[in-house]
Amino acid sequence: MLATLLAVLLAAQMSVPQLFDAALSASRDGRFGEALPLWDQVVEQLPGDASVWSNRGNVRLAMGDPQGAISDQNRAIALEPGSADPYLNRGIAEESLQQWDLAAADYEAILQNDPADAAALYNLGNVRGSQGHWDQARRCFEAADLARPGFAMARSSAALAAFQQGDGAAAERELRLLIRRYPLFADARAGLTAVLWQRGASGEAESNWAAASGLDPRYRQPEWLLQIRRWPPLPVHALQDFLQLARR
Known part of the structure; x- marks a missing residue:
């Protein structure tokens, strides 16, 4: 509350460019x-x-007001309908409300103008996964990786979608390649733990889990995996099975 009051008092003494810069700096921090x-x-x-409305919408979403965020993104889109950012930001707010069809429509609107927009492809993959369409999700993640070389989370998500589809060999191959390139990538380590456990390679699963859990303890939380990280259910269940037996 004190920080908010100080911000208001300081803002009264700023020019508009200074206000913009201060708002942007606080948002980024x-x-x-x-x-x-x-x-x-x-x-x-x-x-x-339009950028002012969109930036405020992002802050409103971060503060737990998705409806307010959507309202601001609507204003930004009305002012600048050709800009991709407000559509992307509105889609993220809609995802937080599980409005999957609306979010998908926003990402698809971006892709109509730029089929290689990696962020829209990745987010659309998450939406399709949340709808249970893991074949479509996998294609979106793979396309996002092609559109932005080095998009490690997209490659990991594609591998996990492959695992969900029953293609454990492809998932394991891709996750091993990711770990070779990014040894400290917790998502790939945790994903490989689930894949290895599923096929009975318990020793190697334990080795990868030791690295993953040290890098990011959130991978112990199934709710976080499903709702925030947006893993498919099969690898989440496999990892939880591993953790339950590992604790015995």
Whole structure:
């Protein structure tokens, strides 16, 4: 509360470019309580600037107000319908409300203008996975990786989708390649743990899990895996089976 009050007091002494820069800096640093009143003032000064509305929408989403975020992204789209960012940001807010069809429509709108937009492809993959369409999800993740070389999370997601489809050999091959290139990539280590455990390679599974759990303890949490990281259910269940037996 004090930080918000200080932000308001400081904002009263700033020019519009200074306000914009301060709001953007607070947003990037995750100081959303400070950022929001700054963006409020920038919106008042620049109501015709689509990027201002979109940036405020992102902060509102980060503060747990997806409906407010969608409202701001709607304004940004009305002002600048050819810009991809507000569609992407609105799709993310819609995903938080599990409005899968609306989110998919926003990502597809981006892809109509730019079929190689890696962020839209990746997010659309997450939506298709949440709808249970893992074949489509896998294709989206693979396309995102092609569109942005080095997009490790897209490659890992494609491998996990392959595992969900019953293609454990392809999943294991891809995850091993990722780990060879990025030894400290927790997602690939945890994913490989699940794949190896599923096929009975318990010793190697334990070795990979030791690395994964040290890198990111969130992989112990099935709710986080399913709802935030958006793993498919089969690797989540395999990893949980591994953890339950490993604790005995």
